[in-house]
Structures are given as C-alpha cells and as structure tokens.
Amino acid sequence: MADTAANGPVLAADGSPLKRSLGRALRRQKLRALALVAPLLIFVLITFIFPIASMLFRSVQNDIVSNTLPYTVQALANWDASTGDLPPEQVFEAMYFDMFLAAEAKRHTRLGTRLNYEQTGVSSLFRQSGRKLDDLGKDIEKPMNRLNAAWKDGETWYSIFDAGTDSADTQLLQVQRNRVAALTDGPASGDVNFAPSAAMAQALPTATRAYTAWAVYTATQDGKDPATTDPWEALPVALVHDLKTADLSGLNGPAVDLLTELQAANIEMPTFAGFFADMDEDWATATPWQTIQTHSGIYTSGYFLNAVDAQKTPEGIAWQPEDKQILLTLFVRTLIMSLAITGSCILLGYPIAWLLANLPMRQANVLLILVLLPFWTSLLVRTSAWKVMLQQQGVINDVLVWIGLVDDAERLIMINNQFGTIVAMTHILLPFMILPMYSVMQTIPPSYLRAAKSLGATNWTAFWRVYFPQSVPGIGAGSILVFILAIGYYITPEIVGGTKGVFISNRIAYHISSSLNWGLAAALGSILLAAVLILYWAYDRIVGIDNVKLG
Amino acid sequence: MGLPPYATFGQRVWYYTFRVICALIFIFLITPILVVMPLSFNSQDFFTFTPEMLRLDPAGYSLKHYEDFFTNAEWQRSLKNSLIIAPIATIISVSLGTLAAIGLSQSHVPFKGTIMAILISPMIVPLIISATGMFFFYSSLGNWMESNLGLDKNFVGYIKVILAHAVLGIPFVIITVTATLVGFDRSLTRAAANMGANPVTTFFRVQMPLILPGVISGGLFAFITSFDEVVVVLFVGSAGQKTLPWQMFTGLREQISPTILAVATLLVIISIALLTVVELLRRRSEKLRGMSPG
Numbered sequence: 001m002a003d004t005a006a007n008g009p010v011l012a013a014d015g016s017p018l019k020r021s022l023g024r025a026l027r028r029q030k031l032r033a034l035a036l037v038a039p040l041l042i043f044v045l046i047t048f049i050f051p052i053a054s055m056l057f058r059s060v061q062n063d064i065v066s067n068t069l070p071y072t073v074q075a076l077a078n079w080d081a082s083t084g085d086l087p088p089e090q091v092f093e094a095m096y097f098d099m100f101l102a103a104e105a106k107r108h109t110r111l112g113t114r115l116n117y118e119q120t121g122v123s124s125l126f127r128q129s130g131r132k133l134d135d136l137g138k139d140i141e142k143p144m145n146r147l148n149a150a151w152k153d154g155e156t157w158y159s160i161f162d163a164g165t166d167s168a169d170t171q172l173l174q175v176q177r178n179r180v181a182a183l184t185d186g187p188a189s190g191d192v193n194f195a196p197s198a199a200m201a202q203a204l205p206t207a208t209r210a211y212t213a214w215a216v217y218t219a220t221q222d223g224k225d226p227a228t229t230d231p232w233e234a235l236p237v238a239l240v241h242d243l244k245t246a247d248l249s250g251l252n253g254p255a256v257d258l259l260t261e262l263q264a265a266n267i268e269m270p271t272f273a274g275f276f277a278d279m280d281e282d283w284a285t286a287t288p289w290q291t292i293q294t295h296s297g298i299y300t301s302g303y304f305l306n307a308v309d310a311q312k313t314p315e316g317i318a319w320q321p322e323d324k325q326i327l328l329t330l331f332v333r334t335l336i337m338s339l340a341i342t343g344s345c346i347l348l349g350y351p352i353a354w355l356l357a358n359l360p361m362r363q364a365n366v367l368l369i370l371v372l373l374p375f376w377t378s379l380l381v382r383t384s385a386w387k388v389m390l391q392q393q394g395v396i397n398d399v400l401v402w403i404g405l406v407d408d409a410e411r412l413i414m415i416n417n418q419f420g421t422i423v424a425m426t427h428i429l430l431p432f433m434i435l436p437m438y439s440v441m442q443t444i445p446p447s448y449l450r451a452a453k454s455l456g457a458t459n460w461t462a463f464w465r466v467y468f469p470q471s472v473p474g475i476g477a478g479s480i481l482v483f484i485l486a487i488g489y490y491i492t493p494e495i496v497g498g499t500k501g502v503f504i505s506n507r508i509a510y511h512i513s514s515s516l517n518w519g520l521a522a523a524l525g526s527i528l529l530a531a532v533l534i535l536y537w538a539y540d541r542i543v544g545i546d547n548v549k550l551g
Numbered sequence: 552m553g554l555p556p557y558a559t560f561g562q563r564v565w566y567y568t569f570r571v572i573c574a575l576i577f578i579f580l581i582t583p584i585l586v587v588m589p590l591s592f593n594s595q596d597f598f599t600f601t602p603e604m605l606r607l608d609p610a611g612y613s614l615k616h617y618e619d620f621f622t623n624a625e626w627q628r629s630l631k632n633s634l635i636i637a638p639i640a641t642i643i644s645v646s647l648g649t650l651a652a653i654g655l656s657q658s659h660v661p662f663k664g665t666i667m668a669i670l671i672s673p674m675i676v677p678l679i680i681s682a683t684g685m686f687f688f689y690s691s692l693g694n695w696m697e698s699n700l701g702l703d704k705n706f707v708g709y710i711k712v713i714l715a716h717a718v719l720g721i722p723f724v725i726i727t728v729t730a731t732l733v734g735f736d737r738s739l740t741r742a743a744a745n746m747g748a749n750p751v752t753t754f755f756r757v758q759m760p761l762i763l764p765g766v767i768s769g770g771l772f773a774f775i776t777s778f779d780e781v782v783v784v785l786f787v788g789s790a791g792q793k794t795l796p797w798q799m800f801t802g803l804r805e806q807i808s809p810t811i812l813a814v815a816t817l818l819v820i821i822s823i824a825l826l827t828v829v830e831l832l833r834r835r836s837e838k839l840r841g842m843s844p845g
Contacts, residue, residue, distance in 0.1 A: 026659060029658070029659050030659050030661055032654075032657070033654045033655070033657035033660045034654065034660070034661065035654070036650050036653055036654025036657075037650075037651045037655060037660070037666055039647055039650065039651070040647040040648060040650065040651035040670065040721065041651065041666060041669065043647055043717075043718070044669055044670055044672075044718060044721060045669065047685075047688070047714050047715070047717075047718050048673050048681070048684075048718045049669060049672070050688065051681075051684035051685050052680065052681070052684040053684075054684070054687060054688065055684035058687065348576050348579070351572055351573050351576060352573060352576050352577070355569075355573045367577070369826070370577050370581050371580065372826055372830075373581065373584065373822070373823065374581065374583075374584060376775070376822040376825060376826045377818070377819055377822045378778075378815070378818045378819075379779055379796075380779070380781065380796050380799045380800060380803070380815070380818075381584070381815040381818050381822075382583055382584070383803065384587065384799065384803055384811050384812070384815055385584060385586060385587045385815065387598075387803060388590060388598045388812070389582075389583060393597075393598065394598060395586055395590075395599055395600065398599050398600065427579065427583060459562065459565075484677075485677075487677070488676075488677020488678060488679055488680065489677075490679045491781055491782065491800065494804070495800070495804060505679035508679050508683060509679060509682075509786075512683055512686060512786065525679070525683050525684075528677060528679075528680060529676060529680050532675065532676065532677055532680075533675075536675050
C-alpha cells in the first residue's frame with residue numbers, strides 16, 4: 001500500500017487510476033440524470049417554450065407586405081415620401097401587377113387588413129380596387145382580339161413566352177416560384193410545364209415576368225396546364241405596355257409577326273397612375289403609398305408601438321389619434337387594479353395569517369381548511385358564486401334591502417365594474433397571500449414579542465418594531481405571487497368586469513378571437529410576459545423558487 | 552394565546568375586535584362557496600333565495616337543476632370531454648414529471664437552475680399568454696397532423712388539448728415530487744442495489760412506494776389544473792372539445808342558467824374530496840419520511 005502511494009497514482013479496483021475512474025463515474029451519473037430529465041425537457045421545450053417564442057416573434061414579423069407586393073416595395077424604396085408628391089409611374093405599374101396576382105390568390109384583402117391597423121381606410125381601398133383590376137385588361141383585350149383572334153387563345157400566349165428549345169431564363173422561373181410560394185404560404189414546387197424564354201425576358205420584361213408568375217400560379221395552385229389555359233387580364237396589359245417601348249428586331253420565331261402587328265396597332269392605354277386614380281381617388285393621394293412604404297420592412301416595431309398607443313408614420317413615431325388611445329389606459333388600469341387587489345389581499349390576509357400562526361396547532365389546522373377550501377375550489381365556481389352574490393337581483397343586494405340599508409329601487413351596482421372585479425379577484429387570490437405569510441409567521445418565535453413587552457414596549461410598539469419587520473418577507477412573497485397572478489387574469493374580469501373592469505389580458509383575447517389582429521395581440525402579450533418575468537425574477541431573488549409550496 | 556387575566560380593558564376590547572375581524576374575513580372566504588349550494592336546489596330559475604326557500608318550504612326546493620345537468624346532452628358531453636382530457640393529461644404529466652424530478656434530485660445535474668426554470672415556466676407565464684402562444688402553435692400542428700397523417704379533425708382536437716393541459720400540469724408534479732424527494736434517504740436505493748436489485752426493481756420496489764404520496768398529490772394538482780382550466784382550452788380546442796369549465800364559462804357569459812349552480816355544487820364536493828385526499832397523503836408522506844433517518 002505504502003508502495004503504491006509513493007510510486008504512482010492511487011488505483012481503483014480495476015487497476016485504472018482512481019481519479020479517472022471517479023471522473024468517469026461522475027460523468028455517467030450526470031448523463032443518467034440528464035437522460036431522466038430529457039423526455040420532459042424536450043416535451044416542454046417543444047410544446048411550451050417554442051410556442052411562446054414564436055408568439056414573441058410574431059409581434060415583430062411583418063413579411064406580409066413584401067410577400068404580397070414584392071415589386072411595389074422595391075419600386076417604392078427610392079421614393080421620398082416626405083415631399084408629399086405621388087410616387088413615380090413605375091410604382092403604379094409594379095403595384096398593378098403585384099395587386100393583380102394577390103387578388104387572384106385572394107391575399108390582397110389580408111394585406112389590406114394588416115395595413116388598416118396603421119391607416120384606417122386601407123382595407124376597403126384594397127378590397128374595392130381588387131374587384132376593379134380586371135377592367136383595364138378587359139379594355140385592352142377587346143381591340144387586341146379584334147386585331148387578331150389568335151390572342152383569344154391561351155396557346156398563342158404560351159408559344160410566345162415559352163422557351164421551347166431556345167435558352168430559358170431559369171432564374172426568372174425560380175424567382176416567380178418563390179414569389180408565389182411566399183404569397184400563398186405554401187410550396188410552389190412541382191412541374192410547371194413552362195420555362196420563360198430568355199430572349200422574350202430581354203425584349204418584353206414586364207410581360208414575361210407577369211406570364212411566368214401566372215404560369216407558376218396556374219400550374220401549382222390551380223393545377224392546370226399553362227400551355228392550354230387562357231391567361232389573366234393582366235397579361236394583355238403587360239404586353240401592350242411593354243410593346244410601347246420594346247425593340248422586337250432581335251427576336252425570331254413564329255410569334256414575332258403577331259407581336260409586330262400588335263406593336264404597329266399601338267393600342268391606346270391609360271397610364272397606370274391614371275388607372276389607379278380612376279379606380280379610387282385615394283390612390284391619387286400620397287397616403288396609401290406612404291403607409292405601404294412605412295410598413296414595408298420584414299420586421300416591424302409597429303405592433304409594439306400600437307401596443308403603447310403610438311404608431312409609425314412617414315415622419316417617425318407619433319401618438320395614435322385620441323379616439324384610438326385605449327391600450328395605455330388599459331395597462332395602467334391593469335396595474336392599478338392589480339395593486340388594489342394585492343393591497344386588499346394584504347389587509348385581509350395578514351390578520352388571518354397571524355391568527356393561524358399564533359393559535360394552537362389543532363385549532364389552526366381546522367381554520368386552515370377554511371383557507372384551503374376556496375383554494376381548491378374551481379375558479380369558475382367561485383366566479384359564478386360572485387356573479388350570483390353581486391348581481392342587482394343577487395344575494396347581497398337582497399340582504400341589504402331586507403335589512404333596510406338600501407331601498408329596493410336603488411339596488412347597488414356591484415357587478416360589471418371595477419368594484420366587482422376587485423372583490424371577486426381578492427377572494428380568489430387571498431389564499432395565495434395567506435399561505436406564504438402563514439409559513440413565514442410560523443417561524444417567528446413568540447418569545448420575541450414577550451421579550452419586547454417585558455422590556456417595556458406597548459403592544460403596538462412590540463408588534464410594529466419587533467413582529468412586523470420579521471413578517472415582511474411573507475408579505476413580499478405573497479404580494480409578488482398575487483400581483484403576478486392578478487395582472488395576467490382573464491376569466492374573472494371577463495365575467496364580472498363588464499367594460500370598465502377588464503384587464504389587458506381581455507384585450508389580448510379580443511385581438512386573438514375577434515379582431516384577428518394577431519400581431520398586436522402578440523405584442524401586448526410580450527409586454528405582459530416581460531413584466532411577469534421581471535416580477536418572477538424578483539420573486540426568485542427574494543423568496544427563491546424552491547420555496548414555492550402547494551397546499 | 553388566550554387573554555391573560557391581567558389584561559386591561561383596552562386589551563380585552565382589541566382582543567375581541569380582532570377575533571370579530573378575523574371571523575368576518577373567514578366569512579368572506581367561505582360564504583361564496585356556501586351560498587351556491589342551497590341556491591342550486593332552487594325550484595325557480597332565479598339566482599337568489601326565493602321567499603319559499605327562506606320559509607324552508609319544501610316546495611321552494613327541487614332537484615331540477617341537477618336533473619337538467621344529468622339529462623342535458625350538452626352538459627353531459629362537456630362532462631365526458633373533461634373526463635377524457637383531464638386523466639390522460641394527468642398521466643402524461645405525472646409519468647414524465649416524476650422521471651424528471653428523480654433526475655433533478657440527483658446530486659450532480661448540469662444546468663440544474665436553467666432546467667428547473669424551464670420546467671416551472673408553464674406555472675409562471677400568465678395563462679392568457681400561454682394560450683396565445685399555443686393557439687398559433689397548435690393550429691399549425693393540427694393542420695399538419697390532419698393533412699400529413701390523415702387524422703380525424705375531432706381526434707386531433709383532443710390531442711391538442713391534452714398536450715396543452717399536460718404541459719400546464721407539469722410544474723405541479725415537479726414541485727411536489729421534488730419536495731418529497733428532498734427527504735428521501737439515498738442509502739435505501741444503495742442498500743437495495745447492494746442486495747442485488749437492478750435499477751428498475753429498486754425504483755418500483757423501494758423508491759416508488761416511498762415517494763408515492765408526493766406523486767399522487769402532484770397528480771391530483773395536475774388533474775385539477777386540467778379539470779379547471781378554461782383559457783387554454785378556449786383557444787386551443789374546438790367546439791368538439793368543449794369541457795365542463797368551458798361550458799360554465801359560456802353559460803356565465805351568455806345564457807345564464809341555474810344549472811351552473813348545480814354543477815358548481817358538484818365541483819365543490821369534488822374539491823372537498825380532493826382536499827381531504829391531499830391532506831391525508833401529506834400526513835402519510837411526512838410519517839413515511841419521518842421513519843427514515845435523514
């Protein structure tokens with residue numbers, strides 16, 4: 001033994017150095033612990049942490065604008081909105097084709113709804129214009145078809161734009177596939193049976209792009225063969241527009257004569273700006289364009305600004321119009337009411353906790369049941385009980401009328417207001433205040449109070465200078481717990497709160513299920529979550545999460 | 552802390568005033584729960600005591616609201632849904648939660664603080680936020696399951712709600728089981744291993760019986776969490792998964808019917824039963840742990 005210790009490392013039973021053997025054992029122990037925790041951890045990460053994180057992401061996500069109007073956003077990038085002038089013609093042109101595709105995919109109303117959160121009226125502007133987009137195409141189709149009946153036929157169009165054996169512009173095809181995929185929130189893969197001709201893409205860029213987008217959409221979304229399908233009204237528009245300036249001399253193939261003939265006819269068409277102004281005079285103002293430009297980023301702070309009653313404008317951040325400012329008030333109300341609830345819980349909980357901590361064990365246990373029973377009773381039972389009690393024809397009013405304190409004609413209004421919410425929630429959260437207070441007060445030795453008194457303190461001094469400071473941790477723990485629970489409450493304010501007594505969580509629910517402004521709901525939720533996490537962190541520092549006890 | 556014989560008049564007055572204040576607060580705590588019980592036997596469709604009831608006239612009382620609850624198809628369906636969802640969610644959270652709590656109670660766990668924070672988080676995050684997050688997540692998960700796995704829409708609805716409720720129950724299982732394991736004497740498992748038991752046998756024959764009270768009360772917490780839960784099921788579920796609390800919630804918000812009071816009374820009785828069980832288990836657990844040194 002002495003030999004080994006002097007000559008080398010201590011060995012384990014199997015002959016390997018003890019240090020390494022211990023390290024291996026420790027590693028194995030850690031791995032085993034992790035393996036036991038892993039299934040639950042993965043489960044919680046996937047079904048809880050990930051959904052919350054993606055909700056947080058949703059509050060800044062804004063790719064809908066650039067997904068729906070990709071070329072318009074590009075064209076608008078160089079426009080200086082602050083001058084108040086209208087954007088240049090190419091913005092209107094890009095907008096026409098973007099909007100046309102979006103309207104065919106029925107996505108333009110969704111974008112309209114999104115932009116309507118920022119600028120009232122955009123939604124109806126988009127919806128109404130979406131119906132009128134065809135008119136321009138129909139006006140141009142007529143002279144075209146009179147000129148040559150071949151234009152009526154989808155195969156003519158296909159033969160013009162399809163590369164066939166010539167070189168194809170595969171990049172354009174891929175870009176349009178991505179565009180359709182982004183627009184429709186689904187994959188736009190699969191066989192299209194079409195490849196845009198590189199030569200056409202050179203000579204007639206707008207028309208080729210529009211035709212490719214149409215072909216991709218038709219093949220992947222409608223499941224039709226572009227070679228035999230008649231194209232949308234946007235394509236005559238694109239073609240006639242391109243032919244105004246196109247140079248056809250480099251082209252060859254069967255369709256060149258058709259194109260030359262069409263170019264020579266020089267069909268009349270209005271400017272895109274003029275057409276938009278015709279559809280709705282709002283397009284002839286800078287406002288909708290400013291809205292699109294301001295909110296064209298993939299990420300936005302817009303929802304968060306909305307959540308605090310502000311908004312993004314071309315001139316920077318500004319307050320919402322007065323009549324739309326409700327959320328800050330609601331945040332403040334949530335805070336004040338949660339504080340009021342916490343305060344009344346302290347007032348009501350402290351005497352009870354003190355009594356429980358100072359009574360003999362047997363009596364305290366009996367009284368504790370009176371605290372635990374509400375704690376264990378269904379939240380909805382307690383909420384419905386309060387609804388029954390507080391109603392104008394309810395139990396409390398009946399009793400007051402019966403005693404004669406209140407006249408039958410003037411029954412108190414105690415529900416559907418802040419009073420109702422505060423009373424019901426104080427009752428619901430009171431056990432969460434009493435239990436931590438009780439467990440702290442149990443540890444305060446009663447001899448301290450007696451010692452203070454024997455040293456000459458009055459009852460009040462003994463309590464205030466000796467007992468109370470020692471019970472403060474209990475008050476702190478209970479208060480943070482009650483406050484955290486209160487600011488996120490939904491059910492009780494919804495039922496007994498009316499309109500004046502609702503919390504920010506009711507607003508979140510409203511935006512999720514009624515107004516469908518999910519971005520704003522996510523932003524409101526993120527702010528609420530941040531507040532709760534800060535409080536929770538404070539709770540952990542003061543009390544420690546390990547000290548959370550149930551029942 | 553009785554009143555000492557030398558107490559002054561002022562002290563006597565305060566002593567009794569304090570008792571009265573406490574009694575009033577206890578009344579505040581317990582009255583709402585007690586009031587619903589007699590009201591649920593009301594023979595009228597009122598939410599208040601009728602003159603007949605106050606006269607204790609038998610004609611003022613009836614079981615018709617209970618009858619409605621047990622015969623109304625909508626209430627029965629929601630009861631059935633609650634009884635399907637809550638137990639399955641509880642089984643998931645108890646089995647995963649107990650394993651994880653045992654893992655967490657080992658002496659060397661890397662990132663213990665972070666893991667604990669993640670596992671407890673469903674209890675910390677306000678329900679409305681969990682519900683919002685899950686709403687987005689489960690609607691896409693549901694669509695995916697319906698289109699890619701070809702599952703029935705109603706079945707997928709149950710899966711969504713059960714998974715969501717299982718997550719909400721997990722913190723309660725973790726907290727109660729970890730608390731039970733704090734007093735667990737590790738030398739017992741070592742002794743079992745020493746006598747030739749493999750880890751699985753040790754777990755089921757030695758460790759499990761000792762921590763069982765904690766596991767069961769954690770399970771009861773998880774069960775009551777799911778059984779009582781409205782917000783998440785409101786957002787994640789569809790009409791086919793309407794649970795009892797959901798039905799009560801719509802009842803309270805829209806067409807208020809006294810059947811709610813009958814249901815409330817039944818639920819109060821259930822919670823009294825659960826409270827008793829948890830309390831008995833807690834005592835048993837303390838006794839069991841008191842037997843082992845350490």
